[in-house]
Amino acid sequence: MIISICSKKEGMDSLVDERFGRSENFTIIDLDTGDFKTVENTGKNEASGAGGNAVKLLASHKVDVAIVPHLGPKAEIAMEGFEIKTVSQGDYKTVGELLEAYKAGKLEVITKKKGLTRV
Amino acid sequence: MKINEIVVISGKGGTGKTTLTASIIPYLEDLVVGDCDVDAPDLDILLDPKIQTTEKFIGLKKAIIHKEKCTNCGLCHTHCKFSAISEDIVLTTSKCEGCGVCEFVCPSEAITMEDAVVGDLYHSTTTFGDFIHAKLIPGEETSGKLVAEVRKRAKKLALEKDKKNIIVDGSPGIACNVISSITGASKVILVTEPTFSGIHDLKRIYELCQKFNLKTQVVINKYDLSPTHSELIEEFCRENSIPIGLKIPFTKKIVQSVVKKKIPSLEEKEFFKEIGFFDFINTLT
Amino acid sequence: MKIAILSGKGGTGKTTVTSNFAINIENSIAIDSDVEEPNLHLFLGGQKTDTESVFTSYPTIDKDLCTNCGKCGDFCNYNAIIPAKNQVIVFKESCHDCGGCKLVCPTGAITYEKREIGKIIKDKTSFGGDLFYGILDIGEMSGVKIINNLTEISNSYSSNKTVFIDSPPGTSCSTVAAVEEVDYAIIVSEPTPFGVSDMKMVVDMLQEMKIPFGIIINKAGLGDNEIYEYCKDKKVEILGEIPFDKEIAKLYADGKIFSSSLPKYQKLFKDIYKKIVDRRRAL
Numbered sequence: 234m235i236i237s238i239c240s241k242k243e244g245m246d247s248l249v250d251e252r253f254g255r256s257e258n259f260t261i262i263d264l265d266t267g268d269f270k271t272v273e274n275t276g277k278n279e280a281s282g283a284g285g286n287a288v289k290l291l292a293s294h295k296v297d298v299a300i301v302p303h304l305g306p307k308a309e310i311a312m313e314g315f316e317i318k319t320v321s322q323g324d325y326k327t328v329g330e331l332l333e334a335y336k337a338g339k340l341e342v343i344t345k346k347k348g349l350t351r352v
Numbered sequence: 353m354k355i356n357e358i359v360v361i362s363g364k365g366g367t368g369k370t371t372l373t374a375s376i377i378p379y380l381e382d383l384v385v386g387d388c389d390v391d392a393p394d395l396d397i398l399l400d401p402k403i404q405t406t407e408k409f410i411g412l413k414k415a416i417i418h419k420e421k422c423t424n425c426g427l428c429h430t431h432c433k434f435s436a437i438s439e440d441i442v443l444t445t446s447k448c449e450g451c452g453v454c455e456f457v458c459p460s461e462a463i464t465m466e467d468a469v470v471g472d473l474y475h476s477t478t479t480f481g482d483f484i485h486a487k488l489i490p491g492e493e494t495s496g497k498l499v500a501e502v503r504k505r506a507k508k509l510a511l512e513k514d515k516k517n518i519i520v521d522g523s524p525g526i527a528c529n530v531i532s533s534i535t536g537a538s539k540v541i542l543v544t545e546p547t548f549s550g551i552h553d554l555k556r557i558y559e560l561c562q563k564f565n566l567k568t569q570v571v572i573n574k575y576d577l578s579p580t581h582s583e584l585i586e587e588f589c590r591e592n593s594i595p596i597g598l599k600i601p602f603t604k605k606i607v608q609s610v611v612k613k614k615i616p617s618l619e620e621k622e623f624f625k626e627i628g629f630f631d632f633i634n635t636l637t
Numbered sequence: 638m639k640i641a642i643l644s645g646k647g648g649t650g651k652t653t654v655t656s657n658f659a660i661n662i663e664n665s666i667a668i669d670s671d672v673e674e675p676n677l678h679l680f681l682g683g684q685k686t687d688t689e690s691v692f693t694s695y696p697t698i699d700k701d702l703c704t705n706c707g708k709c710g711d712f713c714n715y716n717a718i719i720p721a722k723n724q725v726i727v728f729k730e731s732c733h734d735c736g737g738c739k740l741v742c743p744t745g746a747i748t749y750e751k752r753e754i755g756k757i758i759k760d761k762t763s764f765g766g767d768l769f770y771g772i773l774d775i776g777e778m779s780g781v782k783i784i785n786n787l788t789e790i791s792n793s794y795s796s797n798k799t800v801f802i803d804s805p806p807g808t809s810c811s812t813v814a815a816v817e818e819v820d821y822a823i824i825v826s827e828p829t830p831f832g833v834s835d836m837k838m839v840v841d842m843l844q845e846m847k848i849p850f851g852i853i854i855n856k857a858g859l860g861d862n863e864i865y866e867y868c869k870d871k872k873v874e875i876l877g878e879i880p881f882d883k884e885i886a887k888l889y890a891d892g893k894i895f896s897s898s899l900p901k902y903q904k905l906f907k908d909i910y911k912k913i914v915d916r917r918r919a920l
Contacts, residue, residue, distance in 0.1 A: 251355075251511070255504055278410075279497075282716025282731045289710065289719055303536060307716075307728050314721030324354070364674050365806040366648010370831060391807035392645055392835040412714065433735050446813060450714055451735030465714075490842035491813035496778065524647040524806050525673040528778040548892030549652065549676040556674060559775045578890035604859075611860045613830055 234264045236335065237296045238328050243271040245329035249322060253301045253308055254283030260328050261294050264336075284308030288315055300335060304343070319343040355510050357503075357518040358636055359388075359537040363557030364550055365524035367543045368573040368600075371610060373521040374398040375617035375624070377480045379633045382516040385478065386506040387485035388499045388533040389523035390471065398615050401476030401483050409486065409501065411470030411494030412450030417443050421462035428454035428463060446491040470494050473501060475509075482509050496528035503533070517637060526560050534561065539636065540568045541597060546581035554585065558594065569595040571632075574602035598632040638917060639791050639800045641816040641848075642823045645835030647806035650825045650855035650879065655803040656680040656894045660764045661906040665799040667762070668791050669770035670815035672755060672780035677803045678770050680894050682763035689757045691771070691783045694749035695729040696738050702746035709738035709747060730778055755783045757790070764897075780805075784814040792818075799910075807835075808842045816843070821913050822850040823876065828860035833867060840873065849916060853909065856881040874916075877909045 239256035240247045250256035255277045262269040272294060276286030284304065288311035291299055298318045301308075312319050321341045325331040334340055360373045374395060377385060387395040415436070417428075422441055429437045432454055436447035445468075455463045471488040484505045486498050506518050522533040534540055540561055544554040554570070561568045570589055575582040582599070589596050600606075605623055609616040617624045624630070642655045652669075655677055659667040669677035696709070696718055703725060710720045717731035718738050729752060739747040755773040762768050769790050771783035791800040804815040816822055822843050826836040836852070843850045852868060857878040868875050879885065879902075888895045896902040 248511075251507070252504070255500070276716070278501075279716060282728060283500075285719050285726070285728060285731075286716045289716075292721070305535060307731070310728070311719055311721065311726055314719065314724055314726040316722050362647075364647065364676075365644075366646065389807075391809045391812075392647075392838060394646070394831040394834055397830050397834060431736065431740075446810070449733050449735065451733055451737050452712065452714055453735050453737045453740065456712070456737065456740060488809070490808035490838060490845065491810055493779075493781075493810040495809055525811075526775060527673050527773065527780060527811070529809070531776075531778065545648075547890040548679055549674075552676065552679060553674040556775060563776050577886055581890055607829060607859055610829055610831070 234297050235261060235295050236264060236298045236300060237261050237291050237294070238300045238331055239302065239322070240271065240328045245327065245332070247328045249325060249328060249331055251302050253304055254287050256287065259291060261296060262332060282307060285311040288312055288317065291315075291317060300331060300340065301343070355507060355518055356516055356538045356637060357507070357520065357536075358539045358541065359520040359522055359534050360541045360543060361522035361530055361533060361557060362524055362543045363526060364545070364553035367545045367550065369543050370394045370398070370521050371606060371616060372541070372543055372571060372573070373519060374615050375629070376519060376633060376636070378615060378618055379630070380517050380519060380637065382514070383481040384506045384510045384513075384515050384518045385481055385483045386502050386518060386520040387483070388502050388520050388529070390486045390488045390495050390498045390502065390529065391523060393485050393487055395521045396476070396483075396485055397613055398610070399478045399480070399483060401478045401485070403474050403476045405475045407473045408469045409471045409473045409498055410467045411492060411497055412468070413452070413465040414445055414448045414450055414468035415443055415454050415463050416466050417441060418462045418464070421460050423460050423462070425459060427457045427459065431457050449493060471498055473498070473505070475505065481515065482513070484509070496532040499529050499532040526556055530560070534566060535564055537566055540566045542568060542570045543573055544570060544585060545573055546575050546578040546585060548581065551581060551584055551588065555588065558592070569597040571598045571600065572596065573600045575599045576601040597635065598628065600627055638821070639795045639802060639819040640821045640823060640913065641802045641804050641819040642825060643804040643812060643816060643839060644806055644825045645808065645839040646826070646832050649827045649832055651806070652676045652680065652803055653855065653889060653895070654823065654825050654853055655801050657896045657902070657906050658801045658910065659762070659766055659768070660894055660897055661903050662799055662801075662910050665801060666766060666794050667768045668787050668800060668802045669768065670784045670787050670802055671805040672771035672773045672783045673805065673811070675770045675772050678758070678760055678768060679892050681760065681766075681768050683760045683768070685758055686761050687759040690753045691755045691757060691786055692751040693732070693754050693782055694734045694751055695732040696727055696747045697750050698725045698727070699746045699748070700724075702744045704744055706743060708741045708743065712737050712741045730776065755780060757783060757786055780811055781814045784811060788814070788817060808838050813842070813846070816846070816848060819848060820917060822848050823913075824850055824852045825855050826852060826864060827856045828854060828862070828864045830860075830863070832860070833864050836864070837867070840871070849920065851876040851913070851916070854878045876912055877905055879905070
């Protein structure tokens with residue numbers, strides 16, 4: 234299973250980024266092998282639609298579960314379209330801490346809000 | 353750490369957003385300030401900022417026509433939905449929305465889409481904290497993006513320097529630049545005035561805030577200029593359960609402070625105390 | 638002749654000035670291009686005589702023809718169209734209606750549907766004249782399309798009527814769209830630091846656009862002399878002044894056009910108009 238975490242820099246000590254669409258980077262972790270990599274969020278400076286673009290990026294890296302802060306409506310719709318599950322990142326400071334919290338089942342799954350069909 | 357981001361907007365222009373924002377600033381601790389009115393930034397007039405860095409800001413791409421390769425086939429002119437390319441293949445840059453269709457249809461590679469500078473972004477320091485502000489080149493379209501960047505930088509600074517609060521001066525209107533200022537804000541303050549047009553515009557901006565599920569409160573500025581209209585605003589707020597944070601009476605003292613380029617709440621502390629301004633400040637953090 | 642009224646800073650009195658011109662100048666029509674927060678119709682009153690929707694388009698995808706090649710998503714510079722797992726997601730409000738996705742689609746799977754972004758309303762005002770105003774739907778990103786439609790309307794009248802155009806505040810793309818190709822621009826400012834600062838930006842913009850302009854100082858007496866010094870220095874013509882007057886403020890608050898209740902001010906607007914006509918003739 235592949236998960237993603239919004240991160241400011243590289244590595245497990247990096248701080249978690251508090252925004253999704255304009256997050257600096259994404260740390261992508263393969264839970265089965267333990268491997269991870271940092272991918273730059275190339276769309277972070279887009280004029281608009283950064284959220285949708287970020288989801289596209291995660292999908293291209295085959296992310297199954299994205300650990301995220303509050304998502305805008307476009308990002309939510311895009312996550313659904315790409316069938317990526319979303320989990321709330323809470324207040325954890327570093328990527329490493331957040332990863333452990335996820336593995337320990339401490340994070341809340343984000344359920345779809347009603348009435349958000351814009352397509 | 354969840355940062356407390358307060359955004360001040362109005363819908364209608366001229367109700368007193370910037371004056372109010374500036375008056376709040378000295379009384380919030382741990383603060384980073386942002387001016388998101390990138391079309392007509394004014395907060396700097398009252399804050400006496402010292403600019404530390406200036407950055408050219410790149411917006412959407414713009415088309416560049418390389419005349420030497422152009423065969424005058426006219427395809428770019430007929431395909432451009434924004435009338436940015438004339439019949440004699442001259443580009444009006446301000447109309448170009450950076451879609452890339454002209455580049456796509458050109459058979460001779462005479463058009464390329466290139467990054468365009470649309471404004472300047474500043475990081476300044478002030479007595480009250482770091483200040484992020486910007487100025488968009490007149491006519492440019494990407495105010496939403498520049499606004500988002502101002503907020504992003506302000507948030508970044510707040511996290512780096514462990515500041516709990518951000519206050520943002522917004523712009524008038526209800527379109528992309530305003531939308532970009534308010535999404536995800538912790539608190540939104542709507543500054544209104546007791547006039548026929550003021551109420552009309554308040555209802556529209558409030559509707560926008562509701563669309564984004566934002567915690568909103570109203571400040572009625574110059575409320576004593578028309579008690580009738582002030583009451584109408586209060587009624588509207590009651591009906592919609594919108595808290596009224598503050599009612600400010602009109603006083604020439606405030607204008608005089610601004611004319612002297614001084615922050616009114618520092619110059620006229622007594623007046624502000626009397627109207628309950630400091631109780632209002634306490635509700636913001 | 639088309640005359641735009643703009644300001645830089647919001648709340649300086651554009652709508653006040655436009656409405657006063659509209660009722661005092663014969664053979665004129667009024668246009669409100671401040672489509673985000675239109676107010677002119679509140680002052681001119683009257684009856685709606687026509688409403689037209691303004692549309693933009695967005696792509697829809699024929700699932701049978703779509704091969705999920707992703708070209709539309711790669712092309713779009715606004716992230717408005719995103720090919721996902723088993724569907725193509727379209728964010729309608731992000732679409733700039735450029736037509737690009739349809740051009741790049743290899744299978745003709747994309748067609749466009751219309752959606753409303755706002756309206757243009759025609760009023761017969763309570764003063765007998767015509768008013769056209771635009772109104773942008775809440776949540777929409779930009780009113781420029783509506784403003785461009787209003788420009789076409791003002792063009793159709795400008796050869797035999799004077800068209801007064803109430804413009805949006807600031808110097809954004811909306812303001813530029815509203816004042817494009819006008820014959821003359823009136824900047825309404827107030828003698829305060831914010832007023833002057835924002836006015837300077839509008840002056841730069843108008844000079845860049847090569848539109849002749851003059852200034853009306855509203856709420857004269859409220860602030861200081863910086864604005865007069867600036868105008869003298871830059872040789873910018875002050876067409877006239879409206880004093881800071883509680884009576885005027887009260888009439889405004891009540892949605893009334895002040896020269897209609899205070900006839901002594903009618904001459905002010907007629908005189909300013911005459912000055913503008915003379916300036917235009919001289920050019």
